[in-house]
Amino acid sequence: MILYKADDALMCKVFAMTLRGAAQDWFHTLPSTSIGNFKEFALIFTKEYTSYKTVRKHADHLFNLHKKLDESLRDYLRWFKDEKANIIGCNDQVAFLAFKKGLPTEHELYQELAITPSQTLGEVLATAERYALWDDDHIAAKKASKKVDHPKKQASQKSNKFEQKAQDKHRSQPQEGGSKTGAFTEFAIPIHQILAQVKDKPWVRMPLPLRGDPSERDTNKYCAFHGEHSHYTNNYNAWKRHLEEMVREGHCTEFIAKKAIQHIEDRDVAAKEPLQRSLESTPF
Incomplete structure (x- = not known):
């Protein structure tokens, strides 16, 4: 580093060799002789890539995550883990409270976590994985049931249409035992x-x-x-x-x-x- 600080040209060349992908492409678009020293190079590079800086999320961000009504437990669990991974030094107790808060209060997993709150985050996520497996099986069974019921429902609808047509046809004809207008005998009681x-x-x-x-x-x-x-x-x-x-x-x-x-x-x-x-x- 002492050698690099003593030679701006060498430091610029070494720094340029560390660039990859889009940053390297950007370096090659710089006009020739546009950089006079390493300090100037560092200023231009920082100005170009300041907007690419990722803003770190705080642990409080996890309390904004909530399981949607039509969202599977598997998807919510995956989403929560991804968001937590972006938070450096996230406290496990905070993450546990945020995960539980994001569940609907009527959900079985929420009820279990409320009954046994003194768990590590690893234990909580392991329990959530077991519930997610059950949820996956439930969703798969529901989809399979819909596929089986669909032909039955179509057949039932066809049968109902056939019966309705037969009834409509019968109503349009004079009723036996009544008049030609389809009237029936009048009774003293219903x-x-x-x-x-x-x-x-x-x-x-x-x-x-x-x-x-x-x-x-x-x-x-x-x-x-x-x-x-x-x-x-x-x-x-x-x-x-x-x-x-x-x-x-x-x-x-x-x-x-x-x-x-x-x-x-x-x-x-x-x-x-x-x-x-x-x-x-x-x-x-």
């Missing part, structure tokens, strides 16, 4: 109450279970005819049509409203009139 009284009778045919995913049905609506959530009993046309069939067979007549009984009698008389006229006009 039809779900009729079902409650006759469901155990041998002449009542209960329907097949509903198709589709039960988790996608409206749980606010209940059908006693199916015994499942999806729609209201009083709005289900299949039960209304079955009631019409049972009325024609002579069942459930005690539930028919008085004005509806008169309508049925008038309808039966009108249906018998053509047959009666045909018998009267036939010679024997």
Whole structure:
């Protein structure tokens, strides 16, 4: 060093030999004879690279790190370790407190760290690694479950669309036992109450279970005819049509409203009139 200080030209050449990469490229862009001595060289170099200086972070910076809701524990742990590595002389107790503070209070790892606070930072990070492994398995299982459920959900949606089309087509057609406008017999009590009284009778045919995913049905609506959530009993046309069939067979007549009984009698008389006229006009 004594020799270098005594010879500016030699010191400049030796310093230039230590430069690498972009710094070396910068040195070769300097105009010829633009540097007169080593002090001038050091001033130019410092001025050029002052903006490249990295500002050291303080340990308090770690308290700004927080695990995001959609972030895995593995990613948060990796992020925390990277940030801590940039802090020289970071106190382990401060790092432990910052790591715990960055976790959601409802997280299992936070609860364990709160119960056993007297741990070294190494022990804390080792515990976090074990939880991260469990978290990784949980995320992988969840993704695998979505892949399996996706085809089932598509099939269920297709089935529901098919059933909906069939129901829409049926609604557009006149209902057997009713008028051409699709009207049904009027009863004195709601039809779900009729079902409650006759469901155990041998002449009542209960329907097949509903198709589709039960988790996608409206749980606010209940059908006693199916015994499942999806729609209201009083709005289900299949039960209304079955009631019409049972009325024609002579069942459930005690539930028919008085004005509806008169309508049925008038309808039966009108249906018998053509047959009666045909018998009267036939010679024997």
